[in-house]
Amino acid sequence: MKELTLVLKLTLLEKKDVLIAIFFGFLAGIAGVALMGSSGYLISKAALTSQMTTLVVMAAVLKLFGFASALSRYGERLYSHRATFTMLSHLRVSFFERLSPLAPRIFSKYRSGDLLSRIVGDVESLQNFLLRVFYPPVVLGIVFLSVVFFTSFFSLGIAIVIFIGMLLTVVVVPALFSSRKRRMDGQVRAQRGNLAIESTEFLYGFRDLKIHQQLNAKEQQLKSDAAQYNEGQRQEGLEENLAQSMNAFVALLVSFFVLGVGAYFVAAGELDGLYLAMLVMVSIAAFENVAPMAAFPTHFEESRKAAVRLEEIVAEPDLPQGSEPMPSGPLDIRLDKVSFQYPNENSLALDRISLHLLPGTKTAIVGPSGSGKSTLMQVLLSVFPLSQGQLSIGGIPVEALKQEEIWQQMNIVLQENHFFYGTIRSNLLVANPLATDEQMIDVLAKVQLDILPLSMTVEEKGQNLSGGQKQRLAIARAMLKGKSLWLMDEPVSSVDSLTGHAIYQQMFQQHKDDLFVIISHDLTGLEKMDQIIVMEKGCIVESGSYDELMEKKAYFYQLKEIENSVFT
Ligand SMILES: Nc1ncnc2c1ncn2[C@@H]1O[C@H](COP(=O)(O)OP(=O)(O)OP(=O)(O)O)[C@@H](O)[C@H]1O
Numbered sequence: 001m002k003e004l005t006l007v008l009k010l011t012l013l014e015k016k017d018v019l020i021a022i023f024f025g026f027l028a029g030i031a032g033v034a035l036m037g038s039s040g041y042l043i044s045k046a047a048l049t050s051q052m053t054t055l056v057v058m059a060a061v062l063k064l065f066g067f068a069s070a071l072s073r074y075g076e077r078l079y080s081h082r083a084t085f086t087m088l089s090h091l092r093v094s095f096f097e098r099l100s101p102l103a104p105r106i107f108s109k110y111r112s113g114d115l116l117s118r119i120v121g122d123v124e125s126l127q128n129f130l131l132r133v134f135y136p137p138v139v140l141g142i143v144f145l146s147v148v149f150f151t152s153f154f155s156l157g158i159a160i161v162i163f164i165g166m167l168l169t170v171v172v173v174p175a176l177f178s179s180r181k182r183r184m185d186g187q188v189r190a191q192r193g194n195l196a197i198e199s200t201e202f203l204y205g206f207r208d209l210k211i212h213q214q215l216n217a218k219e220q221q222l223k224s225d226a227a228q229y230n231e232g233q234r235q236e237g238l239e240e241n242l243a244q245s246m247n248a249f250v251a252l253l254v255s256f257f258v259l260g261v262g263a264y265f266v267a268a269g270e271l272d273g274l275y276l277a278m279l280v281m282v283s284i285a286a287f288e289n290v291a292p293m294a295a296f297p298t299h300f301e302e303s304r305k306a307a308v309r310l311e312e313i314v315a316e317p318d319l320p321q322g323s324e325p326m327p328s329g330p331l332d333i334r335l336d337k338v339s340f341q342y343p344n345e346n347s348l349a350l351d352r353i354s355l356h357l358l359p360g361t362k363t364a365i366v367g368p369s370g371s372g373k374s375t376l377m378q379v380l381l382s383v384f385p386l387s388q389g390q391l392s393i394g395g396i397p398v399e400a401l402k403q404e405e406i407w408q409q410m411n412i413v414l415q416e417n418h419f420f421y422g423t424i425r426s427n428l429l430v431a432n433p434l435a436t437d438e439q440m441i442d443v444l445a446k447v448q449l450d451i452l453p454l455s456m457t458v459e460e461k462g463q464n465l466s467g468g469q470k471q472r473l474a475i476a477r478a479m480l481k482g483k484s485l486w487l488m489d490e491p492v493s494s495v496d497s498l499t500g501h502a503i504y505q506q507m508f509q510q511h512k513d514d515l516f517v518i519i520s521h522d523l524t525g526l527e528k529m530d531q532i533i534v535m536e537k538g539c540i541v542e543s544g545s546y547d548e549l550m551e552k553k554a555y556f557y558q559l560k561e562i563e564n565s566v567f568t
Pocket residue numbers: 108342343345349367368369370371372373374375376
């Protein structure tokens with residue numbers, strides 16, 4: 001139950017609706033029982049009396065109970081569903097708020113299909129929490145206790161039979177089916193997750209699967225996963241029907257028992273025969289609503305598992321966040337023996353990196369593939385928590401700063417940049433919502449992209465732009481942001497070298513006082529950089545200006561020699 005605390009708390013935010021739903025649920029249940037009971041009484045009374053007025057009054061009362069039952073059921077449905085959907089919206093908002101800070105790291109742990117299945121499927125499953133787990137037992141319990149109390153005035157024996165029947169149908173039968181269900185439920189949930197994972201991979205990788213002629217094989221796999229999931233759901237449905245039928249059967253047996261015991265008491269002179277039909281009808285009506293209780297363990301287990309699966313995603317400790325404001329003025333970045341290890345990896349991706357990056361300087365980070373350059377960039381962006389060491393910006397440790405404030409101060413261009421469906425204008429406004437058309441045209445010109453009109457449509461993920469155009473649009477976006485810390489990971493790798501160098505020249509000339517950190521595979525043009533950091537296997541193996549490193553004739557010099565030999 002502990003796992004459902006958050007859902008319960010969010011449900012109780014709509015306390016008023018929940019209480020009204022319980023009240024109407026009780027009213028509908030008790031009116032239904034009263035309707036059946038009074039009809040039983042009316043039948044007996046009609047057989048024994050010829051007094052018309054009594055019969056007319058009884059018939060009117062019957063009608064009243066009928067109306068009351070229907071209206072109360074409507075009220076119950078209205079308020080319980082309103083409370084449920086409001087709770088779901090609270091849950092989605094609270095889940096999203098906790099998920100969004102984890103977004104940069106989340107895919108190292110979960111596949112997107114799995115995330116989708118959890119976010120959509122599990123949140124959806126929790127709609128059953130109020131409707132089938134929380135309030136029906138409360139309503140049923142109150143209705144049953146009222147019925148037991150009422151029948152005890154006529155016959156204690158019958159009241160005890162109904163009470164035992166209640167224990168059987170509300171507790172014993174559901175408990176018998178719950179362990180079978182628990183086993184089955186785990187399988188169906190895994191099958192659903194699997195299907196979601198395979199479907200998203202199929203969609204993401206459609207082009208590559210087609211190129212490599214693997215589409216049919218993957219399609220077959222998907223069909224077999226879907227068939228397994230369908231079969232699992234079918235079995236689950238059968239099991240649920242079996243449990244409900246069993247419960248209805250036990251309820252009917254109890255009503256027969258009430259009839260038998262009642263008849264015995266009438267024969268023994270312990271019960272007035274006038275009330276026998278009424279008590280049997282009361283019992284039938286009270287047990288009428290009990291069949292869905294067989295599904296209670298199913299829904300309880302489903303809600304519990306859904307809550308656990310959702311909590312698993314967001315339970316990951318968030319990065320420590322402080323509240324210190326970002327210092328104003330030029331900012332420096334200092335790394336002091338910073339190490340970083342990816343979760344579930346054995347070796348360090350960054351090993352005791354120490355660096356001091358000053359305002360007004362340009363630093364290039366170079367090194368072979370897999371040496372840790374992008375990881376260093378992610379650490380500078382404070383996306384990952386450090387395994388060891390300290391990172392400070394403007395003299396303040398990053399743990400003391402708010403993550404959003406850190407990003408607020410940075411012009412960031414990553415290897416892969418996202419473009420939204422919209423226009424060039426709307427994609428530029430992401431960086432600076434207040435930018436004017438003139439400013440946007442100006443930055444487009446600086447990255448030599450002014451042939452693209454601001455109103456041009458950008459398709460999803462920028463599919464209608466070339467690789468180089470996307471990179472230049474990302475740089476234009478960073479320029480528009482206009483902050484003093486520039487972090488760029490291979491920003492012009494898909495741009496021809498002439499245009500790439502012209503863009504760098506523009507940036508460096510226009511932003512002389514800013515701090516630039518640029519990851520580059522390309523070793524040409526690094527003469528303009530103030531500092532070059534050479535990385536290998538997560539360590540800094542060399543650093544210095546271009547001339548210093550060339551003079552040293554060590555690692556960087558050798559890389560340069562290899563590059564020259566390849567291109568000459
Ligand atoms: N999300 C991740 N989870 C686990 N290990 C990772 C992850 N990302 C990178 N690594 C590992 O960390 C090491 C450094 O990778 P990184 O991407 O920083 O290298 P890089 O120098 O930027 O490479 P490239 O030049 O090819 O982009 C590599 O061994 C890589 O396998």
